[in-house]
Amino acid sequence: MIQLVGLILLARLLTPVDFGLVAMVTAIIGVTSVLSDFGLSLAIMRETDLEPRIRDALFYINTALAVVTAGCVWAAAPLIATFYGEPRLEEVTRWLAAFVCISGLAPQFRAELARTHKFTALAIVDPIAQGAALAAACVAAVRGAGYWAVVIQQGVAAVVLVLALMSLSRYVPRSWPTFRGVKEHVSLGATSLGLDVTNYLAVYAAPAAIGQALGAAAVGLYQRAFQLVAFPLVQLAGPLTRVVVPILAHVEDGPKLVAAAKRVQLALAYAVLPFLVLIIVGGSDLVEVMFGADWRASGRLAQILAVGGIFQIFGYVNYWLFTRKGRLGLMWSLEASVWVPITLLYFVFSTSGAIWIAALYATSLVLNWLVSTSIGLRKLGLPAMEFLRPSLLRLAFLAPVVGAGVGVSEVLARSGWNAIWTLVAASGSSLLVVGLLVALPAFRVELREFFGVFAKLRKSAG
Known part of the structure; x- marks a missing residue:
């Protein structure tokens, strides 16, 4: 309901161009959410019993991937602006890169809640994050922020979501980084990654093609x-x-x-x-x-x-x-x-x-x-x-x-x-x-x- 209300409110406050500018960037960089997860959250969810050492190792891998993918997005900002012929997209891309890094931490905490069947906690994190993000976006839109309201919405959602997941899962990695015993999980994750990337490109190549043309x-x-x-x-x-x-x-x-x-x-x-x-x-x-x-x-x-x-x-x-x-x-x-x-x-x-x-x-x-x-x-x-x-x-x-x-x-x-x-x-x-x-x-x-x-x-x- 929060997202439905958000679609209606922001459509009344902003223009198709405002949404289009941000969508042109997310059509390209949104795949980073898949890359930083690497399918490891799915590998965790299907485990009925997971050693803390392996769980911590997968968390460290996800964190490293989130940082690396965010860095790649930051560096690619000029290329994305050139691809569309739209200079405003360079600054938008760099801000979204920071949010990519933050949101890249979420999958492991979410998977831990799912693995332990804490479905009530899972049910409340998204409304909390989306509600806070919508409020921030509406305030920004009313104050004339234009397409930056959509950027703010994504940033607030990422920050609040990660904080809520950390709080509710109560998961804190306690082991030193190690790669022993994670081969099977990484292998399944890599397969899931290939599937997710293929699906992502099929979905978001469409707005990218429309934006360029x-x-x-x-x-x-x-x-x-x-x-x-x-x-x-x-x-x-x-x-x-x-x-x-x-x-x-x-x-x-x-x-x-x-x-x-x-x-x-x-x-x-x-x-x-x-x-x-x-x-x-x-x-x-x-x-x-x-x-x-x-x-x-x-x-x-x-x-x-x-x-x-x-x-x-x-x-x-x-x-x-x-x-x-x-x-x-x-x-x-x-x-x-x-x-x-x-x-x-x-x-x-x-x-x-x-x-x-x-x-x-x-x-x-x-x-x-x-x-x-x-x-x-x-x-x-x-x-x-x-x-x-x-x-x-x-x-x-x-x-x-x-x-x-x-x-x-x-x-x-x-x-x-x-x-x-x-x-x-x-x-x-x-x-x-x-x-x-x-x-x-x-x-x-x-x-x-x-x-x-x-x-x-x-x-x-x-």
Whole structure:
């Protein structure tokens, strides 16, 4: 909720150019968050019992990587400004380099909380950091700071997050630096790093290509659409990863693992899909109502990206299963076969407009889901159809819901209806179709299973 309010408030206080300038830098340097983590936090989360000596060694490695990557960002500031032809980006990059160093300390503390199942602590650190950062950014924006408000937001978030994680995890390294016994963890981390870097480039090469070809305003519009779609994905799928990975480590292979993974996939799908459907149905009207008329052009981009987001939700369970099996290398090779050519195509089609870039990104998510499910799960010895069949069924349920809403929205928009009333009418049409779908036995079974998952959680908590 804090991030959603932040998206709305700052969109009213700042311009697409303000957001675009910072996004142009983060599109390039954001990969440092992946490099400084080196996948070691994932290696820690999947460990049920970890020696303090090895845990400390991994912390020292992460700290050294954070310092080195921040130094590289600082040195690259002139090159980034030259790449975009925008001199203002040099100073922005150097400030963001300092925040890269600070935020690079966070993954190990976060992983320690996840490994020890301190999920309540994990749940409160992000609201604390994001709330403080939003307050600081809004004050700066009101005082006329422009794009520096976005920089301040990132800096405050990094500082407060690390301090909160340190306080709640109560982890302090006590061993002298040593590399004995860390080979297995570093090896898994390196594989995870390759996967994360590939995914990062696939995501952030898009705004980089748009920024170089079309400028800061176009990047700002694209990033706002991307953030709107990513909001439900990141806020639910991200925390779930920190919960699911440690829990699946305790589930034995075979039918029990498949059943547990399918329950998580079901819960995630029905928790997130309503948000994505709203974005697809609302489109430009939703964007205008939330952010103002200046951002209306982001609506069509958000619709396209949200279609891809549906398949991303379906595929999240694959990532968790590859992690559980320790086969991230296989997943990396499968995803690279999709992401690498798509990433290159961003720069080929960037001058054709941001719509093309959004379409390429959505296509990559569809292909990624198909490859990782149909090929990857079989290579893990898991029944691919057990996961593919329910996803196809959910697509069949989604099609009429989305079709009705988009159809009504397009007709009313061409008739000159106000954005708010168009959004209300289109959303109502989709809800009406959902009501009709309840008559289908298969849909009722899905809903019962969805609410059953949360009933079991409440019973376990009790």
